[in-house]
Amino acid sequence: MVDQLTSRLDALHRRMREARIDAYLVPSSDAHLNEYVPEYGRRRMAITGFKGSAGDAIICPDGNHLFVDSRYYLQADEEVDLSKFRVHKLGLSGEHTPSQWLTEMEKERVSIRVGFDPFLLSMQAHSAYLAALHSTESEMVPIDANLVDAVWEDQPLPPSNSIYALHEAVTGIGVAEKLSNVRKEMDEAGAGLLVLTKLDEIAWVTNLRGSDIAFNPVFEAYLVIDLERATCFTRTVPPPALRQALYSLVEFQPYEAYVESMGLASARALETVWLDPSGTTVATRLVLKSDQKVLEKANPVVMLKAIKNEAEIAASREAHRHAAAAKIRSFKVLEDKIASGQAVSELDFSLLLHEEYASEDGFYDLSFTTIAAAGANGAIVHYGDADPDVLLTDGELFLVDSGVQMLGGTTDDTRTVIVGTSSDRQKQMYTKVLRGHINLAMQRFPEGTGGIALDALARTHLWNSGLDYGHGTGHGVGAFLNVHEGPQRIAPRGVDEPMRIGMIVSNEPGYYEAGWGGVRLENLYLVAADDT
Incomplete structure (x- = not known):
């Protein structure tokens, strides 16, 4: 067969x-x-x-x-x-x-x-x-x-889950002010129309959230903003109260009407259309007239969203307090089970951690599939689903990369622990990774410094031993949005966006060896002014 x-x-x-x-x-x-x-x-x-x-x-x-x-x-x-x-x-x-x-x-x-x-x-x-x-x-x-x-004979149907609004106390800025800030950028750039296709950008501008994608509180939509109105094309019709609340700010249309609407707009309008080359698909460009004036540059929402306001920062801190408490409790339960001789699998711990997260006030969902990697599985950087047949074994490393979506905040952290007694080599590798993490976390740097310069700080102690890791050291994180966001990142190559006050970025150096396992230590950090 x-x-x-x-x-x-x-x-x-x-x-x-x-x-x-x-x-x-x-x-x-x-x-x-x-x-x-x-x-x-x-x-x-x-x-x-x-x-x-x-x-x-x-x-x-x-x-x-x-x-x-x-x-x-x-x-x-x-x-x-x-x-x-x-x-x-x-x-x-x-x-x-x-x-x-x-x-x-x-x-x-x-x-x-x-x-x-x-x-x-x-x-x-x-x-x-x-x-x-x-x-x-x-x-x-x-x-x-x-x-x-x-x-694809059994392809699932597209999602059409409900859409809900966040209170301004959580978002820090209302939709009217966000649209005003976007339009100011459009006017300065000479653009009469801005097209947004990335879901976290649309959710941020509209202060709306959904559940169309696992772990990401977003909804499938397109958002088209001109200098007077904004049109959101969604699969799900928002409830009447929500539509009424945004009546003068955002008009809602069916998702399927997006292509025709863009074609009509291009046919009747001469203004410049702003398309972000990295965030817009070819299909949108093909819908427009071939002679349509197009501004190709990063859209203004990318940076507006990346620089968190005081309410978003406060919500993120609160989310981390809840997530940390849940993770600490989970490790304490694990420690007690191991000490009493109970067998614990990767899946056992993953389920335990989820249960502890869910017990916290404001819990919405995980922010990604928990990585609970025992022993050699820790060498798989983005290890998949926890295995019920893989038991935590004495003398092996256990890497846990996890995060949650709390109302207003998104978390992501990694801890690596030893089950039972550690070897000298495990201690040495852990210490090199930890020293790299601390090195980056404590570093002061001049305004305008990008992630490429910072990346080396986390690798120094590994490099001195002829070792390295293949992934970047850090990524941006959203505010009750995607756990990965830009433009900021800490990596040895690629776009070198300067770190700006208000950005949240991860710090996650690691070491991985096939057949042996892995060590990764991750926290999220807020870029702040050095007042000393």
Whole structure:
């Protein structure tokens, strides 16, 4: 009997031949370029079997490819059928990025046609792929009907959960003021229309939240803002009281009306449309007239959202107090169980921690799937679901990366503990990671310093021993929003956004070794002025 994945791949290959394309891009993101996507949007998982939150696939009739970064090296090896996919481990010598791999493919074939769903590819990514194709005969071919959807026989339906409003006491700023601040930026940039497709940005501007995506209190929508009105295209009709409260500020339209509305706006308007290349899909650009004036730059909401106000900071601190209390209680229960000789599995602890979190006032949800990795599993940076059959064993490390969504605040922290008696090497590796964490946490730095300079501080003690870790050291965190947000990050390469007062960023150095385990220590920090 042909297995489900083979059947899907065979059907997809047939559709590719019908469309006369040599390769088909399957990114991990969805129409809103989310990191965490709703069930129906997990197309890359459906066609590869890989469950990681990041990683892109290129499907070809003569060979399929999955591209993952260092967080997912081990996970990809475990989850992917290597007879069907070649796993490209980005960052290792000799490995290609997806665009580089297409360049090599083009060299072999002279010209290629690369198919993609324009609703899943950002304008920025599309430009990078175009730049990778050098032959005038090669093409990037937009295909509106997603080919994975066509072969995904049991694809879930899109979510349509309820939408609710946050009180200004929690958000710190009302919708009217937020829209005014956005429009001021639009006016200064000479833009008459701003399109937002990222869900955390839409939720932040409107002070609304939902539950369309697990762990992220957001709702599927588009938001179009001009200098006089804002239109929100949602799958769910907000309750009458909510619509009335926002009556003069935000108009609500059906989600499906977005494309037609943008086309009509482009047909009748001459003003410049502001599209964020990294946060807007190709589909939105294709809907606009070819001669439409477009401003391509990061949208103003990115920075407005990243710099937390006093109410957001206070809510974040309160969320961390509750989350910390719950996690401490969980470790105390674990300690008592181990001391009494009880067997405890990864799943046992994960469920215990969830129960303790849920007992705290204001608990909404986890902010991501808890990573409860015992022993060698700790070497998998983004280890998946806790295993009921993996027991915590004396002498092994236990890494717990977890967080919660509390009303107004989002948390993310990692602790690594030893079960029983620790070895000298475990102590040494833990100490190197801890010293790196403290080194970064205590560092004062000049205004305008970016994450690249700060990143080295967390790695120094590992580097001095010839060691390192493959992931970035820190990421931004939302205010009762996504646990990962930009533009700030602490990493050795990439966009070097200066740290600004009011930003919240993680500090999470680590050390990982296959077969041995991992150590990671993470807290969230607030960028503040140094008054000394």
